Amino acid sequence: MPSRKKPTIYDVAKSSGVSISTISRVLNSPDKVNPETHRRVMSSIDKLGFVPKAEARARAMRHANRIGVITPLFTAPSFVQRLRGVASALSKANYELVIYPVDSVEQLQGYISSIPIMQNVDGLIIMSLAIEDQDARRLHDNGMQTVLIEYSHPQLNSIEIDDAIGGQLAARHIIGKGHRQVAFLGEIESPEKYAIHPVKSRLQGFKNTLDEAGISLLKKYIKSAPYMQENSQRAALELLSMDQPPTAIFAAADIQAISIMKVARQLKLRIPDDLAVVGFDDIDIAEYMDLTTIRQYLDQSGRLAAEILLSHLADSDRALQHIKIPLTLIERQTA
Amino acid sequence: MPSRKKPTIYDVAKSSGVSISTISRVLNSPDKVNPETHRRVMSSIDKLGFVPKAEARARAMRHANRIGVITPLFTAPSFVQRLRGVASALSKANYELVIYPVDSVEQLQGYISSIPIMQNVDGLIIMSLAIEDQDARRLHDNGMQTVLIEYSHPQLNSIEIDDAIGGQLAARHIIGKGHRQVAFLGEIESPEKYAIHPVKSRLQGFKNTLDEAGISLLKKYIKSAPYMQENSQRAALELLSMDQPPTAIFAAADIQAISIMKVARQLKLRIPDDLAVVGFDDIDIAEYMDLTTIRQYLDQSGRLAAEILLSHLADSDRALQHIKIPLTLIERQTA
DNA sequence: TCGAAGTATGAAAGCATTTTCAGTCTAACA
DNA sequence: TGTTAGACTGAAAATGCTTTCATACTTCGA
Numbered sequence: 266m267p268s269r270k271k272p273t274i275y276d277v278a279k280s281s282g283v284s285i286s287t288i289s290r291v292l293n294s295p296d297k298v299n300p301e302t303h304r305r306v307m308s309s310i311d312k313l314g315f316v317p318k319a320e321a322r323a324r325a326m327r328h329a330n331r332i333g334v335i336t337p338l339f340t341a342p343s344f345v346q347r348l349r350g351v352a353s354a355l356s357k358a359n360y361e362l363v364i365y366p367v368d369s370v371e372q373l374q375g376y377i378s379s380i381p382i383m384q385n386v387d388g389l390i391i392m393s394l395a396i397e398d399q400d401a402r403r404l405h406d407n408g409m410q411t412v413l414i415e416y417s418h419p420q421l422n423s424i425e426i427d428d429a430i431g432g433q434l435a436a437r438h439i440i441g442k443g444h445r446q447v448a449f450l451g452e453i454e455s456p457e458k459y460a461i462h463p464v465k466s467r468l469q470g471f472k473n474t475l476d477e478a479g480i481s482l483l484k485k486y487i488k489s490a491p492y493m494q495e496n497s498q499r500a501a502l503e504l505l506s507m508d509q510p511p512t513a514i515f516a517a518a519d520i521q522a523i524s525i526m527k528v529a530r531q532l533k534l535r536i537p538d539d540l541a542v543v544g545f546d547d548i549d550i551a552e553y554m555d556l557t558t559i560r561q562y563l564d565q566s567g568r569l570a571a572e573i574l575l576s577h578l579a580d581s582d583r584a585l586q587h588i589k590i591p592l593t594l595i596e597r598q599t600a
Numbered sequence: 601m602p603s604r605k606k607p608t609i610y611d612v613a614k615s616s617g618v619s620i621s622t623i624s625r626v627l628n629s630p631d632k633v634n635p636e637t638h639r640r641v642m643s644s645i646d647k648l649g650f651v652p653k654a655e656a657r658a659r660a661m662r663h664a665n666r667i668g669v670i671t672p673l674f675t676a677p678s679f680v681q682r683l684r685g686v687a688s689a690l691s692k693a694n695y696e697l698v699i700y701p702v703d704s705v706e707q708l709q710g711y712i713s714s715i716p717i718m719q720n721v722d723g724l725i726i727m728s729l730a731i732e733d734q735d736a737r738r739l740h741d742n743g744m745q746t747v748l749i750e751y752s753h754p755q756l757n758s759i760e761i762d763d764a765i766g767g768q769l770a771a772r773h774i775i776g777k778g779h780r781q782v783a784f785l786g787e788i789e790s791p792e793k794y795a796i797h798p799v800k801s802r803l804q805g806f807k808n809t810l811d812e813a814g815i816s817l818l819k820k821y822i823k824s825a826p827y828m829q830e831n832s833q834r835a836a837l838e839l840l841s842m843d844q845p846p847t848a849i850f851a852a853a854d855i856q857a858i859s860i861m862k863v864a865r866q867l868k869l870r871i872p873d874d875l876a877v878v879g880f881d882d883i884d885i886a887e888y889m890d891l892t893t894i895r896q897y898l899d900q901s902g903r904l905a906a907e908i909l910l911s912h913l914a915d916s917d918r919a920l921q922h923i924k925i926p927l928t929l930i931e932r933q934t935a
Numbered sequence: 936t937c938g939a940a941g942t943a944t945g946a947a948a949g950c951a952t953t954t955t956c957a958g959t960c961t962a963a964c965a
Numbered sequence: 966t967g968t969t970a971g972a973c974t975g976a977a978a979a980t981g982c983t984t985t986c987a988t989a990c991t992t993c994g995a
């Protein structure tokens with residue numbers, strides 16, 4: 266009895282003895298339908314070869330149930346961990362997650378200019394990327410709900426980290442442990458034009474707090490090196506093989522702290538006795554390494570971004586939110 | 601004058617003083633409308649920036665250069681690293697990446713049954729998840745190009761890891777180093793019904809190779825523990841505080857190997873002298889830790905999956921591919 | 936044992952268009 | 966001058982879905 270016509274959800278409903286609402290639910294929010302019903306409906310769908318008409322769907326759908334995340338291409342573990350927060354919040358709310366990985370300015374510009382027009386996504390989360398005023402305005406004017414993470418703009422929601430405070434926390438801790446010979450390692454100058462510069466602020470906060478305590482952060486003790494292991498290790502080696510090596514190093518990222526630890530091990534330095542190390546981020550691995558670090562609640566910041574976005578989608582004239590997430594020093598074994 | 605909401609044909613109708621039917625006609629059969637009316641309507645359309653929603657979306661939905669990845673919710677670093685491979689291959693090819701994170705059977709079942717029917721992605725990559733025969737058939741029958749990673753099915757493309765060989769490599773290496781007291785740590789029994797069981801194969805290959813060399817892997821030296829740090833550490837502690845502790849441990853995942861190293865450090869055991877550790881995966885952090893491990897080329901397997909998918913999308917009657925990725929032992933400092 | 940708090944479902948109200956049908960108006964023809 | 970065939974147009978129905986709302990049916994404490 267295969268009818269010549271394309272089957273509609275009414276046909277499926279009849280064939281499986283439920284209402285059309287249930288058919289729709291099976292396809293769109295399967296978690297809301299009884300497994301047994303689901304099974305029955307799916308088997309009818311398969312039997313009839315039902316495919317929902319995209320046009321009818323588009324018409325009836327108020328929103329796309331899809332949000333986009335623009336992010337640097339999985340470079341650092343910290344991005345991933347934030348993404349995990351985003352993903353878990355979205356999947357709970359039955360939203361699809363579209364990733365737009367960025368590895369050049371042009372790409373970023375391309376996404377930002379085409380996304381609002383395409384209307385493929387209901388909202389946008391932009392992670393750790395600097396966006397230009399004009400792009401921010403475009404997003405705003407097109408009514409694209411957006412949350413910026415680690416960056417801010419007056420016309421868009423934002424979640425920021427107080428990097429300077431992070432530097433301060435690290436400095437206080439290191440001072441408290443009695444260190445006087447203190448160093449800093451981080452990727453101070455990022456080569457990418459679209460990148461943000463949290464490391465500078467971390468250094469600033471660190472340096473100022475040391476200054477206030479009468480400890481000077483000598484220029485030779487400030488090393489800039491890219492995240493990559495080789496670079497970080499080389500920089501660490503330079504620091505640690507000086508005539509008067511530092512007794513404590515604050516690394517602007519946990520992975521760099523781990524590089525320092527590796528070099529220290531090779532030099533037979535005991536941590537924290539010969540060398541104290543403080544990281545920044547508190548990525549998963551930090552706990553495995555017993556690394557003392559500044560926690561920036563990565564998962565939670567991602568989750569929060571998603572939640573803010575969803576709440577603004579639900580109620581579009583909600584006031585803009587500019588949130589600063591607090592930082593905490595997590596004391597473990599390395600400092 | 602950017603209006604908040606997208607204009608509909610009602611807005612155009614109002615603005616140009618005609619009925620919606622006429623707007624529709626202007627768009628679909630212009631010959632049936634008075635030239636003067638046509639002109640007026642067109643000018644309203646331009647002014648409002650009206651775009652027929654359904655069509656725009658239907659077009660956007662249809663062949664959007666979009667591929668989906670179904671993956672366990674970022675639990676282990678190894679998933680993330682594979683994902684990175686996928687992302688980089690796709691972004692090069694100008695494809696959008698939609699993530700479907702799974703954390704329950706129901707969710708997996710939901711995605712996997714609706715995606716092939718909804719057809720809102722062009723292709724699908726399913727990472728490290730077991731799928732049922734019926735679902736595989738549905739994917740195939742609905743013409744959804746699919747690549748399975750760490751699992752296989754005769755009707756779908758697949759990329760597999762030879763886990764047993766991995767165990768064998770680890771065993772050979774450990775034997776070569778002269779160890780006789782050998783242990784295994786891994787999450788042998790996964791609690792999730794949808795999970796796959798590569799750990800069993802790793803253990804199997806490990807055990808068999810030891811057997812062949814006349815070394816028996818005693819039952820008490822086989823520990824099953826979840827990936828989570830606390831569990832792995834407890835298991836490691838149990839192993840290492842036995843009367844006759846093992847002198848070498850093969851961990852079925854790098855993060856578990858790292859947990860072992862942490863416990864060993866606490867017990868003041870020197871690695872590799874007192875205890876040799878071999879991991880599995882070769883995640884990024886393994887290099888930082890100088891961990892000897894079995895490399896499974898995570899990035900590359902992800903990239904390969906994406907490439908296979910793209911080539912099948914370009915030419916849909918390409919033959920199915922079932923690929924086994926080779927493993928390599930990477931010797932570093934821990935064994 | 937009762938009420939409270941969920942689950943699972945169907946009826947019905949959208950959604951943004953297209954299409955049908957019927958009416959008005961004009962122009963042309965007898 | 967009365968008819969009438971077009972040419973335009975609008976009201977309303979149809980389209981194939983999604984979503985809201987109400988309701989019946991389960992648990993689940995206490």
